[in-house]
Amino acid sequence: MSNVLLIAEHDAGVVKKTSLKALTAAKVIATKQGGNVTVLVYGAGAPAAAEILKTFGVSTVYTVQGEVFDHPVAEALLAATIEAQKASGATFVLAASSSTSKDFLPRVAARLNAGMASDVMAIIDAKTFKRPMWAGNITATVELTTALKVATVRATEFETASEGGGTGTVQALSVPIDSGSLKSRFVKRVEVKSTRPDVTSAARVVSGGRGVKSAEGFKIIENLADALGAGVGASRAVCDAGWVPNDLQIGQTGKVVAPDLYIAVGISGAIQHIAGMKGSKVIVAINKDPEAPIFQVADYGLVADLFVAVPQFIEAIRS
Numbered sequence: 001m002s003n004v005l006l007i008a009e010h011d012a013g014v015v016k017k018t019s020l021k022a023l024t025a026a027k028v029i030a031t032k033q034g035g036n037v038t039v040l041v042y043g044a045g046a047p048a049a050a051e052i053l054k055t056f057g058v059s060t061v062y063t064v065q066g067e068v069f070d071h072p073v074a075e076a077l078l079a080a081t082i083e084a085q086k087a088s089g090a091t092f093v094l095a096a097s098s099s100t101s102k103d104f105l106p107r108v109a110a111r112l113n114a115g116m117a118s119d120v121m122a123i124i125d126a127k128t129f130k131r132p133m134w135a136g137n138i139t140a141t142v143e144l145t146t147a148l149k150v151a152t153v154r155a156t157e158f159e160t161a162s163e164g165g166g167t168g169t170v171q172a173l174s175v176p177i178d179s180g181s182l183k184s185r186f187v188k189r190v191e192v193k194s195t196r197p198d199v200t201s202a203a204r205v206v207s208g209g210r211g212v213k214s215a216e217g218f219k220i221i222e223n224l225a226d227a228l229g230a231g232v233g234a235s236r237a238v239c240d241a242g243w244v245p246n247d248l249q250i251g252q253t254g255k256v257v258a259p260d261l262y263i264a265v266g267i268s269g270a271i272q273h274i275a276g277m278k279g280s281k282v283i284v285a286i287n288k289d290p291e292a293p294i295f296q297v298a299d300y301g302l303v304a305d306l307f308v309a310v311p312q313f314i315e316a317i318r319s
Ligand SMILES: Cc1cc2nc3c(=O)[nH]c(=O)nc-3n(C[C@H](O)[C@H](O)[C@H](O)COP(=O)(O)OP(=O)(O)OC[C@H]3O[C@@H](n4cnc5c(N)ncnc54)[C@H](O)[C@@H]3O)c2cc1C
Pocket: 208, 209, 210, 211, 212, 234, 235, 236, 237, 238, 249, 250, 251, 252, 253, 254, 255, 265, 266, 267, 268, 269, 270, 271, 272, 273, 276, 286, 287, 288, 289, 292, 304, 305, 306, 307
């Protein structure tokens, strides 16, 4: 049996949407290689997350608990994943692409002597995948030739899995770890509180670029986002300038988003930015330079001074 093991992330027991999308990918792979989907969840909220996940047509949900898994470092997740892989007999281990999975899954691949594909966008068969290269300018088709395989999947490219298809069992795994033996340790978690929707799951995203000129100027982006009930993003130039926090960055080295509507304001459209938003269903660009590359990917473009056009836009929405 060639089972698949998905490592799912959750927030206090609520399974992340990105993991439910990765579950769809896990199901496709399991069908193609003829096995079951199993899942691993870790940390204090793991039992609650497992109760949700077991209703999604998976065979087993493994839970791992203990203080070290509440804010786990990559070494701890490596140990937990190896235990779950052994217990499940999985020949394929995957997770949604995230800063966490990018940290620990390559270690899992190294430990298992497994080939790894990152940011999988499409599954051709159980060993052949499409993934982006060169900041998304090239889509490569890669084949994993090892017996065990590891992948991260780009959640924006897969539908959210739906419940049904049988109820799986929940099994607690014991993964004893001496936190003193780990080479890194969790120090603190700084949460950015926002009342706005998260850009990775928002239906609408408004992003601002260097064209806003300053931190003060960026407020116009926030006002437009609030008028639309949208998430707020930014180009790297804006984050690097310290006008907004880094977690707003969209692009190759930031977040990858694919909302129904993406509005890029005062953003030139460098390939590294486009790599993070070109999957959006409708792209609107507002830029005063008619030659700006962003217009090449935009469905609707407005050549205008953002400080004139955006307030008019907000007024039109509000009225
Ligand atoms: C390895 C690497 C990784 C990178 N990763 C990322 C990434 O993840 N995300 C990312 O965004 N960038 C990334 N970059 C940086 C990227 O190359 C660009 O430098 C950056 O995206 C530019 O940001 P910008 O469009 O806001 O600024 P600019 O390129 O300076 O563009 C500003 C735009 O605003 C317009 N403008 C100015 N004033 C107005 C006005 N009043 N009204 C309307 N329009 C106006 C201008 O015409 C211009 O098009 C990366 C670069 C490298 C080398």
